[in-house]
Amino acid sequence: MAETKGKVAVLAGDGIGPEVMEATLKVAEATEGSHGFRLEWKRGLVGGAAIDASGKALPEDTVELCRSSTAVLFGSVGGPKWESLPPNEQPERAALLPLRKIFGLYANLRPAVLYPELTGCSPLRPERVAGGFDVLVVRELTGGLYFGQPKETVKKGSGERAVDTMVYETHEIERVTEVAFRAAAGRKKRVTLVDKANVLESSLLWRKTVKGIAARHPGIALDFIYVDNAAMQLVRDPGRFDVLLCENLFGDILSDEAAAVAGSLGMLPSASLGLGNFGLYEPAGGSAPDIAGKGIANPIAQILSLAMMLEMSFGNRPAAESIRGAVAGAIRDGWRTADIAAPGEKCVGTREMAGEIARRVASRGAKG
Ligand code: NAD
16 A cells, blocks of 8 residues: 555634544544554644634635645634624635635535434434435535526516526536546445436536446446435435435535434534545534534544545545544444433543544554
8 A cells, every 4th residue: 555644734723623623633643553654734724713813714824734735634614703704704705615716626525424323313213214324425516506607697677687507517527426436436336326317408418427437437336316306315215325426506405415314413524625636624514613612522523534534635545444443333332422412321522532433543553
């Protein structure tokens, strides 16, 4: 295996970001120790914390830090303190969106995993999620309806006319499809393209292009589902899916739906990939101001984001598997933060949960 080396930009951000990041760095340290590698971890300011320090949510030195890094481990940004700022200066809009743009992050991966022991966290009836599930939503992030031109509102008669454009080109579809097929190869080997090919021209191009890519991956099964049916099946039987490949708007909606049926936001990581190995890895949830500073946030979303980073940006799948195994083991053995505890169940805090996961990662390494 190639040596795991390089620099990580650590941007903890606001709210629970700094707490879960500190806890996660302990797991990173344990993983480095047990898997025999060492990365360079460099902290930078982002979001509200950066506004307070420098007046900008994404200071130039943070951008430079990211530019000189292989990956960004991101916490979360935003909170009530900055909500009165003009929309364009708000932490999420002024930090995350520019980061996506600057680094051309075109593929967003959101695994929604429900562990068998946590089926009670899902809003779905127990018989629908018995045994848990593991769905990965791969969302195209830089094209489609959110960016297509024309995009405008013009006067028309006594009213107005608004237009958004859903536009895709072959190369945009190809690169995110490759990501989906590569991800499926390490999972249950099935990609489902979510589209609306019965009414949308762009969906026809998606189908044609994805079929072409599928021919290069004979070991991966491909099927198709209309987006309305996908939304329905996710609440009827989420376990039937492996990788859901979606254009931008469909992915935006379905990745939130998948997260909702998986239960707690505190468990769900995400990755946004750019060219080469570059990626930004962050919890699917936000800065959770309601629990920030209390030491009770679930660090698992951030810890699993670390695992995705080690696998996708540094090519170290064994290290990632070791972290995922430690998380699954801790859950299996009854470790719970407040968000995933059943009524009356004993809870631990952020540090204790991460400490237990770090301990398991370290002892796995010792076993070889
Ligand atoms: P949120 O995702 O922060 O929280 C929603 C609920 O989930 C809250 O009850 C919270 O306590 C809980 N939760 C989230 N993460 C958790 C964790 N790790 N452990 C336990 N519980 C957890 O959403 P919100 O309240 O809509 O947004 C709060 C702030 O976060 C806003 O300022 C918003 O703009 C920002 N935000 C940032 C990002 C990002 O940085 N990528 C994403 C979404 C929202």
